[in-house]
Amino acid sequence: MSSNAFVYTELQLAMPFSEAPWRELNLVIKAQPGFVNKTWLAGVSNQSLGGLYQFDSIESAKAFVTGYFPLEAAQIGVAQTTRVFDASEVEEASKFLNSMHFGGSLTQEPGAFVYTEAQISAPFAEAPWRDMNPILKGQPGLLHKTWLSGVHTHSVGGFYAFDTIDNATRFVLEYFPSEAAKLNVAYTTRLFDAAVVKAASLDMGSPFFMHSASAND
Template sequence: MAHQAFVYTELQLSVPFDQAPWREVNRALLKQPGLRNKTWLAGLGNHSLGGLYTFDSLADATAFVTGYFPAEAARFGTAQTTRVFDATVVEEASRQMDSPHFGHRLEQRPGAFVYTEVQISVPFAEAPWRDLNPMLKRQPGILTKTWLSGYRTNSVGGFYAFTDLDSATAFAHHQFPKEAATFDAAFYTRVFDAAQVAEASRELHSPFFVS
């Protein structure tokens, strides 16, 4: 069965990743129903902790964000952000962008990740991804993008891998705001240091860190 959902999480805290209890957390995550993989996220400049997860089903993803993850955030004593995305509607668009979530094997380990979300409600079939993908492929340092379509909200976003932090930061600061402006909408961006999370992500079968 193909995976049907993505989940994005972020905790409102500041913990250098090498001090985070990721080994303990990984053991608990490996027991979560329907979890296929997780890519850990370490916030650039603020040391937030988060992740992008793949689940077998939207039901499994929803159970995770309403059960396990709020309890984990409470254990850390912090507020949280979670988002659930429908993976079934973004496959074609993501494959065009060489997404490892849909089978593409990266030849280069990423140096940075970027998460984006635009505050709109557009069924993904009506989103202009065919126009945007060629432009995205020309962005300096980009390796891949997994498109994201909000479950029950139809927000439009993405999870990108870049070769380095400079390229990721330039995209988040300069290029993506121009994209969001075409929708006449507010937006959300985050940049993460991928180099710090390779070991922890590999333990959870992240498609970005295949041995």
């Protein structure tokens, strides 16, 4: 059974992921009500830290972004971004793109993650995902996509896994801007290095990585 909410977070700092206290943070985050899993995010170029989470309900996700996460950011002393998305609306669209959050198959581990959000307000049922999915599926290096539908805002976005940072970079610099231009909307894209977060993400039940003897090195 799929979870009912996704949460995106990012802290406005620059810290090599190898220096992040992820082991200590993982213990605390696992204890948060409704937590299901987390994929850690490490910003390419800026070395920001963040995550893509699953929660068992929108209520649990809201409690996380209004309670625990702001306190964590305050303790570190940095500004932060959080977004809550309704998972129940995007299952069909996401399954077409092999979403690991909806039972996709993992045949290779990602080299990069991409987060996108378009500044529009459209109920997901009205979004042109059926037209866009075949085009997205043909993007070089795309392994998985989970569609995102903003709670309250009805913004439309996605969380993508690519085989390499190069292919993910091409996507955020070339393809996605052209799609946003067709919609005549502003947008956000974020690019993350997947390789450096494997051990931390596996510890949090992330579906994007294969267990191995070296996963916790």
